Amino acid sequence: MDIMEESLALHRKLKGKIVIESKYTIKNKKDLSLVYTPGVASSCLSIKENPEEAYGLTSKNNTVAVISDGTAVLGLGDIGPLAAIPVMEGKCAIFKEFAGVDAIPIVLNTKNVDELVKTIYHLAPSFGGINLEDISAPRCFEVEKRLRSMLDIPVFHDDQHGTAIACSAALLNALKIVKKDLNHAKIVINGAGSAGIAVSTFLLGLGAKHLIVCDKAGILDPNDKNLNSAQVHIAQLSNKDNVKGSLGDALVNADVFIGVSAGNIVNKKMVKLMDKDAIIFALANPTPEISRDDALGAGARIYGAGISNVPNQINNALVFPGLFKGLLKARVKQIDNKMEVAACKALAALVSDEELKEDYIIPDVFNKNVTLAISQAIIECQSRK
Numbered sequence: 001m002d003i004m005e006e007s008l009a010l011h012r013k014l015k016g017k018i019v020i021e022s023k024y025t026i027k028n029k030k031d032l033s034l035v036y037t038p039g040v041a042s043s044c045l046s047i048k049e050n051p052e053e054a055y056g057l058t059s060k061n062n063t064v065a066v067i068s069d070g071t072a073v074l075g076l077g078d079i080g081p082l083a084a085i086p087v088m089e090g091k092c093a094i095f096k097e098f099a100g101v102d103a104i105p106i107v108l109n110t111k112n113v114d115e116l117v118k119t120i121y122h123l124a125p126s127f128g129g130i131n132l133e134d135i136s137a138p139r140c141f142e143v144e145k146r147l148r149s150m151l152d153i154p155v156f157h158d159d160q161h162g163t164a165i166a167c168s169a170a171l172l173n174a175l176k177i178v179k180k181d182l183n184h185a186k187i188v189i190n191g192a193g194s195a196g197i198a199v200s201t202f203l204l205g206l207g208a209k210h211l212i213v214c215d216k217a218g219i220l221d222p223n224d225k226n227l228n229s230a231q232v233h234i235a236q237l238s239n240k241d242n243v244k245g246s247l248g249d250a251l252v253n254a255d256v257f258i259g260v261s262a263g264n265i266v267n268k269k270m271v272k273l274m275d276k277d278a279i280i281f282a283l284a285n286p287t288p289e290i291s292r293d294d295a296l297g298a299g300a301r302i303y304g305a306g307i308s309n310v311p312n313q314i315n316n317a318l319v320f321p322g323l324f325k326g327l328l329k330a331r332v333k334q335i336d337n338k339m340e341v342a343a344c345k346a347l348a349a350l351v352s353d354e355e356l357k358e359d360y361i362i363p364d365v366f367n368k369n370v371t372l373a374i375s376q377a378i379i380e381c382q383s384r385k
Contacts, residue, residue, distance in 0.1 A: 017089040018096070018105070055128070055331065064103045064129045064324050066091045067120055069111055071136035072159065072194070075263075075285045081107035084134060091133060091158075091320075099321035099371045101328065103131070113139050117146045124151050128328045131320060132157040137194040138228040154327045154335045160198035162316035162323075165340055167199050167258060167281060168206060169347040170314050170362040174302045177356060178277040180255055186210040186275070188250045190289065191261035192220060192231045199258060200234050202344075205337060211238045212254075215261075218246040248273065255279065263287025271298035281305070283314055302358050311359035318347060318363065322371035326378025339381045346377035 011017075026032055033039050043057045055061040070084035071077075088105030095103035104127075108119055116139075120130060130153065132144055140157055147155045156162070175182060187208055189200050192215040200213050213220045213234055220227065220235035221244075227235065243250060248270050251257060256279045259266065266289045271278065280295045282288035283306040292303045292310045304312035323343055327335060350363045350373055363370050 017093045060128050062102055063127050064131050065106050065127045066103050066131045067106045068134040069108050073134045081109050094317050099325040101324055113142050116143050121150055129153050129324050130155045138230045140194045141230050148334055152333045154332050158316050158320050160194045162319040163195040164198040164202035165319045165344045166314050168202050169344045170304050172348045173351055173361040174279045183207045183209050185255040187256040188212050188254045189258045190214045195260040197230050197234050212250045213238050214247045214250055219250050259289035266290040268294050268298035271300055277301040312361050315365055317365045322374030326375035330379045330382040332382050339378050342377040342381040343374045346373045
C-alpha cells in the first residue's frame with residue numbers, strides 16, 4: 001500500500017480528522033445552569049458592555065478559521081470546496097498538534113471576491129484569526145487585502161506568506177553555506193501565482209536585487225497583456241537586468257532556483273547552466289520541478305523540496321502554527337511585514353552555524369522549538385510597537 005492508498009484508508013476510518021470537545025463536563029442541572037442558561041447571561045452582558053471580554057470569556061482567544069473556496073488546492077487546482085475539506089481539516093489538525101490552537105475548517109461555495117469577503121467578514125466575530133487557504137490568484141490578493149482593512153483580527157493567506165517565510169528562512173541559511181550574499185545572488189523564481197509572487201516580494205524586501213520571475217511563458221514581461229495586475233507589478237519590481245526569454249535563459253549563471261510551479265519542468269541541462277554551488281528549491285507538490293538526485297547530479301550544491309521524503313523539507317507547517325499562536329497570545333489586530341520578517345529570521349536562527357550543512361538548512365517540522373521560537377518572535381515584535 002503506497003502513501004496515497006494508506007492516507008485514503010485512514011480518512012475512511014477516521015471520517016474526519018478533528019473533533020470538538022467540551023472543556024467542562026455537564027453532570028447535573030447546576031453544571032447546565034453554569035455553562036448555559038441562566039448563568040451564561042452574565043458572560044453575554046459582560047461582553048455587551050466590553051467587547052474585549054470576548055477574549056477572556058469565550059474560545060475566540062484561541063480559535064482560528066481555516067477558510068478556502070477550493071480553487072487552488074495543493075497541486076490539484078480548482079477541485080471545489082467540498083473536495084477541499086480534507087486539506088482544511090488537515091491544517092486544523094496541525095494547528096492543534098503543533099501549537100495547541102483550535103481551528104475550524106470552513107469551505108465556501110463561491111468564487112466571487114465580493115461574496116468571499118462579505119461572508120468571511122460576517123463570520124469573523126467567532127474567531128481570533130483568519131487563515132485563508134488555497135484561494136487562487138489573483139483573487140487571493142484582493143480578498144486578503146480587503147479583509148485586512150476591514151477586520152480587527154489577523155488575516156493571513158498561508159499560501160502566500162507562509163511559503164515566503166519558510167522559503168526565505170531556508171535560503172538565508174543556504175546562502176551562508178555557499179558564502180553568497182542575498183543582495184548579490186541571482187535568484188530565479190518559477191511560478192507567478194500567489195506563492196511565487198509572495199516569495200518574490202518577500203525576498204525583494206529582505207534585500208534581493210537580482211531576481212527574475214517566470215511563468216509558463218517564460219520570464220515575466222510587464223508589457224504582456226496576458227498578465228494579471230499582481231504579475232505586472234512583480235514584473236516591474238524584478239528583472240532589473242531586463243533578461244528576456246525562457247526559464248532556461250533565466251537560469252544562465254543563476255545562483256538560486258525556487259520553483260513553486262509544476263513537476264519536472266527543470267532538467268539537468270538547465271541546472272548545468274547555473275552558477276557554481278547552485279541552490280535549488282523545488283517546491284511543487286506532489287512532484288518537484290526536478291528530483292534531488294537529478295539536481296545534485298547536475299552539480300547543484302543544495303537541494304530543498306516541499307515533499308517530506310528528502311532532506312530540507314520546506315513546509316508551511318513550520319510557520320503557521322507558531323505564527324498564529326503568537327498572534328493570538330499578543331492579541332495582534334493585524335499582521336504586518338515586520339512580524340513576517342521576524343518569524344523568518346527566528347526560523348532560520350534555529351539552525352546554528354555549527355549545525356548548518358547541505359542537508360540541514362531548515363529545522364524539521366517536528367522540532368518542538370519551532371512553534372515556540374516563531375510565536376515568541378511575533379510577541380516580541382508586537383511588544384516593541
